[in-house]
Amino acid sequence: MLVTSNFRSFTNDYFLLTKTNIMKRVFTLAGLIISLQLFAQDKKDTTHHVEGVKRPVTIFNSEKVINANTTELVGKGRMKFKVTHNFGDIGGKEGGSTTFFGLDGAADIKIGFEIGLGKKLDMTLARTRGASAVLQIWEINFKYQLMQQMKDDPSHPLSIALFGNEAVSSVRADNASNGERQFASFSDRMSRVVQLIIAKKIKKVSLQLNPTLMNRGYAIANDQKTMFSLGGALKLPLGGRVNLLVDYFHTFHTQASKDSFFVNHGTKFYDPLGIGFEILTAGHIFTLNFTNAKEILENRFIPRTISSWGKGQFRWGFSIARSFKIFKVKK
Numbered sequence: 001m002l003v004t005s006n007f008r009s010f011t012n013d014y015f016l017l018t019k020t021n022i023m024k025r026v027f028t029l030a031g032l033i034i035s036l037q038l039f040a041q042d043k044k045d046t047t048h049h050v051e052g053v054k055r056p057v058t059i060f061n062s063e064k065v066i067n068a069n070t071t072e073l074v075g076k077g078r079m080k081f082k083v084t085h086n087f088g089d090i091g092g093k094e095g096g097s098t099t100f101f102g103l104d105g106a107a108d109i110k111i112g113f114e115i116g117l118g119k120k121l122d123m124t125l126a127r128t129r130g131a132s133a134v135l136q137i138w139e140i141n142f143k144y145q146l147m148q149q150m151k152d153d154p155s156h157p158l159s160i161a162l163f164g165n166e167a168v169s170s171v172r173a174d175n176a177s178n179g180e181r182q183f184a185s186f187s188d189r190m191s192r193v194v195q196l197i198i199a200k201k202i203k204k205v206s207l208q209l210n211p212t213l214m215n216r217g218y219a220i221a222n223d224q225k226t227m228f229s230l231g232g233a234l235k236l237p238l239g240g241r242v243n244l245l246v247d248y249f250h251t252f253h254t255q256a257s258k259d260s261f262f263v264n265h266g267t268k269f270y271d272p273l274g275i276g277f278e279i280l281t282a283g284h285i286f287t288l289n290f291t292n293a294k295e296i297l298e299n300r301f302i303p304r305t306i307s308s309w310g311k312g313q314f315r316w317g318f319s320i321a322r323s324f325k326i327f328k329v330k331k
Contacts, residue, residue: 057149059159059201059208061243062321063114063122065233066274066289067301068210068247071159071199073145074116077329082321084110084296086131091312102315107131107294112139115326120145124165131294132304133180134169139297141165141193149200163195167299178220188218191299199233206235212249214302222260228252229302241280245287248273251302272305276317289317 060070063080074080086109088102089095095102112126121144128137143163150156169189174181183189192215199208210231219225233247249272261267276289292314293301307313 054153054156055151057151057159057201059149059199059206060233060235061278061280062285062287062319063143064319065208065235065245065247066276066287066291066317067249067272067293067296067298068208068231068233068274069143069161069163069195069197069298070208070233071145071148071161071197073120073122073143073161074114074323076116076119077325077327078116078323079326080114080321080323082110082112082114082319084112084317084319086291086294086296086317087315089307089313089315090290091314092307095312107315108296110296128167128295128297128300130169130171130297130300132300133174134300135171137167137169137297137299139165139167139299157200159197159199161197161199163197164193165298166190166192167297180218180220182220183218185217191216193298193302195231195298204237206233208233208247210247210249212298212302214299216299216303222257222264224254224257224303227303235278238277243278243280245276245278245289246274249302251305253303267306268308270305270308272301273309285319285321287317287319289319290314291317 058072060072063070063072063074086107088099088105088107090101099105106129108129108131110126110128112124114122114124117123121142124139124141126139126141128139129135130137141164143161145159145161147156147158147160149159167190171181173183176182193212195210195212197208197210199206210233212229212231213226214229215226217225229249229251231247231249234245236244238244251269251271253269258269261269270292272291272293274289274291274293276287279286279288292307292309293305294307294315295301295304
């Protein structure tokens with residue numbers, strides 16, 4: 001009954017974010033950032049440390065920065081319900097005051113359940129709306145922690161994890177010539193990502209690399225079915241319970257692909273860059289983000305980020321998560 005009550009409470013909190021009160025919530029979050037920076041105190045460490053026992057280092061506070069996965073896990077026996085929301089463009093042709101700087105619409109929404117199957121293994125089941133031609137994406141992913149950074153232990157200087165997913169679009173096929181939804185078979189609807197995550201905390205600063213390989217079953221003419229992207233992330237404390245978050249991906253598109261998209265579609269690829277604020281509260285982690293990536297799923301923002309920060313084509317975004325205990329862990 002407690003889990004049901006908590007879930008209902010969280011669900012109600014999220015769906016109260018309607019268009020009529022979005023502005024109020026955004027300015028409330030901005031106020032929280034300022035007040036927490038000025039008044040919040042660092043949390044005292046009251047844990048009793050036993051001499052000789054290795055202590056793990058928490059490098060990031062969530063399983064995701066903005067666009068980049070982290071090495072952190074939900075924890076065995078726990079489940080996290082998470083909603084991620086990207087609004088429309090703040091500026092550019094599709095932004096400005098006519099769309100209330102992007103707040104009138106949603107670019108993409110992801111709703112998922114992250115489950116701690118083991119001490120070092122997480123599984124996620126999620127549904128992403130999508131923000132371009134490929135919509136209605138169902139995803140299953142796994143993250144396995146290969147190593148965890150330990151305090152004062154030179155044999156564990158890094159945290160390393162392996163992430164992999166499989167995604168499938170259930171949107172209706174479109175037979176338009178050279179369209180992204182010209183699915184001839186079920187495998188054309190599928191895509192997958194494999195990502196190695198390497199992270200380290202140096203004093204109070206957290207750093208990370210995310211080399212990523214993406215593959216999909218179908219690609220339009222002159223596009224790539226498989227491509228490599230190198231990502232990175234940073235967490236910098238601003239004081240109290242507020243952190244600055246930054247992540248970035250560079251995708252290695254072939255020159256032929258870039259030329260073809262520019263000539264035939266008038267589009268240019270840009271590197272996804274996310275900048276955000278992380279606010280830690282009791283039972284919640286709020287992130288107020290800005291990113292030029294419209295799409296949330298790695299399978300989509302890695303090959304298809306065509307929005308530019310320089311043109312004002314970046315957007316507000318946030319995520320809200322609530323954790324639940326779903327089974328007891330034997331000590």
